[in-house]
Amino acid sequence: MSSGFLAKKQKIVDHLDQPINEYSDLSPKGSVDQGIRTLIDEINQLGGLVTTSSCAGRISAFLEGRKRSSPAQDSATREAPHEQSIAGPGGKGGGQWLFVSHDAVELPSDVIDNYCSTLFGLQEGAKAVQRAKHQAGRRYVHLKFEAMILHLLTASLDDAQKVLSAALQAGFRESGAVGLATNADGSVTPMVAVRSIGLAFDAVVGYENDDDKMVAVVSESYLRSLVELANERFAVNTDRIERFRSHLLKQYEKDGQTAKGKKSGVDWEDAAARRERKRAEGLKLQQSKAEQTRLSKQDCPESNDDVALENVFG
The missing domain is CATH 1.20.5 (Single alpha-helices involved in coiled-coils or other helix-helix interfaces)
Structure with missing residues (x-):
């Protein structure tokens, strides 16, 4: 195990060990999702692995970033210093989170007018569906569900293979690895992404009008159906996370290493x-x-x- 990997791991784990009221990271929430914190702690106790970023899964309402569609708009954007970034094709880059939850969304048993619309920052959700003509540069509101994603730095190709094997068996079929080339010190420390797009969905549910208001383009009942679908997928996602954890720990147990100890001969605590x-x-x-x-x-x-x-x- 290379000294470079051990140094990186120590720095990451020391950061994660900070008290909750002192900890912060670069994620929108600024902290580790509680639904995945135990898994991260267990992984980081394994000698050849360390987590670098994670998301337990989420449902979100997201307003696209401001788009560059014409010279006139480019000029207007340059004159507006409050605009911090310009989105690329499809609204990527910039944008604004209107709603984010890393847990299933609790819905009232009785249908309440505009409940979901209000939750996601949309107006006129209970009225007739807006049939707004598409306009170049218009910013749309997306309602998304995304499954768990986890990035791990590994100490060797063997460690990377263990992670990928556990991920594929658990249903995270779009998992993969990069950084397979040899480092300057002769070590190989792949970065592995555990992920699945099979559970994900992305639906356009509104747009920003000329008054900077978020206007719904779908009915309240349709929004509620999307939330119910996301809640079902949260349950599947939770099951896959537990299967990934089980498969991964079993592989390291075969090598005499568990999440509560360390493999003999490895300089790690x-x-x-x-x-x-x-x-x-x-x-x-x-x-x-x-x-x-x-x-x-x-x-x-x-x-x-x-x-x-x-x-x-x-």
Whole structure:
């Protein structure tokens, strides 16, 4: 196992070990999804793996980024400093999250007018479906469901193969690996993505009008049907995550390594051992500083009254 991999892993795990109120990352939510936190902790206790990013799965309403469709619009965009980015084809890039949930959405048992429309920031959802003519540059609102996605840095081709095997057996059939070339130090540390697009859907449910309002183009009942579909897929996603976890841990158990320990011969410590080591090192450092302070006070008199005159004048 290369020193480069171990250094990267230590840095990532130290970051994840921060207290909840101090932790933040680059995701829209800024923290690890609770539905996948246990899995991440277990994976990071395995010597040859470390997670680099993750999402437990989500349902979201997303407004596309502002598009560049004409020279006139380009000029207008340049004159609007509040626009931070321009989207590419299909609205990719920029944009705004109107709603995000990493858990199934609880719906009221009774149908409530505009419940889902309001939830997703849409107006006029209970009225007749808007038949707005498509316009170049128009920004659309998408309602999406996405399954779990997990990126792992692995210490070897063998570790990458274990992850891919577990992912495919669990139903994450679009999983793959990159970084298969040899590093400068002779090691190979592939990056593996565990993912599936088979459960995903993306439906256009509204658009932004000239008054910057989000207008629904589908009925309230259709929005509710999409939410119910997403909730069903959350259940399937949860089952696949558990199967992935089971298949992955079994493969490492065959090598004498589990999520609660370490493989013999691998210079790695789990989170509990690391915290205990750091606590002991901190206590030792405090004791050392206290001893140095005590000795310093003995060597340096507190006032001139304590200094013998013969030591000064010879």
